[in-house]
Amino acid sequence: MPPSSRTLVVGAGLLGLATACQLQRTRPDAEVVVLDKEPTVAAHQSSHNSGVVHAGVYYPPGSLKARLCRRGVGLLRDYTSERGIPFVEVGKVVVAVDRADEARLAEVHRRSLANGVPGTAMVGPDGLRDLEPHVRGRAALHSPSTAITDFPAVARALAVDVVSAGGRVLTGHEVVGMRPLRSGVEVLVDHAGERTRLAADRLVLCGGLHVDRLARMAGGSADPRIVPFRGEYHLLTPERSDLVRGLVYPVPDPRLPFLGIHLTRRVDGTVDVGPNAVPAASREGYRWRDVDARDLLETVTWPGSAGVAARHWRSGVAEVAGSLSVRRFADAARRYVPSLADADLVPGGAGVRAQAVGRDGSLVDDFVIERMGPVTAARNAPSPAATSSLAIAEEVVAGLV
Secondary structure, three states, X not given: OOOOOEEEEEOOOHHXXXXXXXXXXXXXXXXXXXXXXXXXXXXXXXOOOOOEEOOOOOOOOOOHHHHHHHHHHHHHHHHHHHHOOOEEOOOEEEEEOOHHHHHHHHHHHHHHHHOOOOOOEEEOHHHHHHHOOOOOOOEEEEEOOOEEEOHHHHHHHHHHHHHHOOOEEEEOOEEEEEEEEOOEEEEEEEEOOEEEEEEEOEEEEOOHHHHHHHHHHOOOOOOOEEEEEEEEEXXXXXXXXXXXXXXXXXXXXXXXXXXXXXXXXXXXXXXXXXXXXXXXXXXOOOOOOOOOHHHHHHHHHOHHHHHHHHHHHHHHHHHXXXXXXXXXXXXXXXXXXXXXXXXXXXXXXXXXXXXXXXXOOOEOOOOEEEEEOOEEEEEEOOOOHHHHHHHHHHHHHHOOO
């Protein structure tokens, strides 16, 4: 990048703010401006997640997820320590409840070793009971270094760092248009009904739920498309929060599109049970009644949506049923916490996953970074993107020219 250049970052979530900070560290002479349409930072995925700092046990060795998750854990641990933000290694057990789970758990163990996750070990029923007295299973993989943190606090700290280093974080500024310049790109921004044009040498798109639209504005591919899935949580009642000590997860089933219900302790002591995964009628649809006509039309007319429905309609029906019935929701957790009762659950929050779906109906799994001359877009940044955000930022900035 030339001296005294300007870089615009669209999206004031964890990834956008981390990218801005990384730019300032590597090019302190560059002007950095972060734009976000919401009135606060971390308004969506960065504050609507489980708070888990993933250790990297699941991801295919050699993938961006595996590499950047492992790198991101260390960077995040150091950053939270410097900023006085909680980072607690509560540990995780991935529980096999039947023989099919056991076979798949062996592959998770193999991946954890290949990815260099420290301290992972297989345990039997007695070892599992020692770690989590109320959890039952035939076997489990224990990851003692899996942690929890306060991701909204991390985002707020990053925003302070951006401003302290001379940058700007402009909330309430929505990007509504772009056009290429001879050198760089011009962005049209709407702020309280007034529109302003900003020229930049480089543009980085970290728009999460809307990143595909932003990328198309910049001339990027229409494939993949963001298809929103809402993840709903219940909470354990305070009297039953001792049902788990740390994090309790199922074994991933490759036939299913998402991981399934798990139990996760937060830094404030509450315990989430969830999430499920139901189609959302809005990209910001945190409730069933949240419907956005444009979002819904884009979802149903995208060819990949029909492919997802054809492949996974059975699990989709089950997820919707669980959304509408506390008993069905609790049944999923009772597979490995049998003493959990329906009455132990109270309604919790929800998040919306920005799931990238290919035209062929494939669910894009790995992180995807698309580069289009002066524009770089984080086209797919699902979990563990929060864990990996500081490392993804390094990857993004290293590729800027």
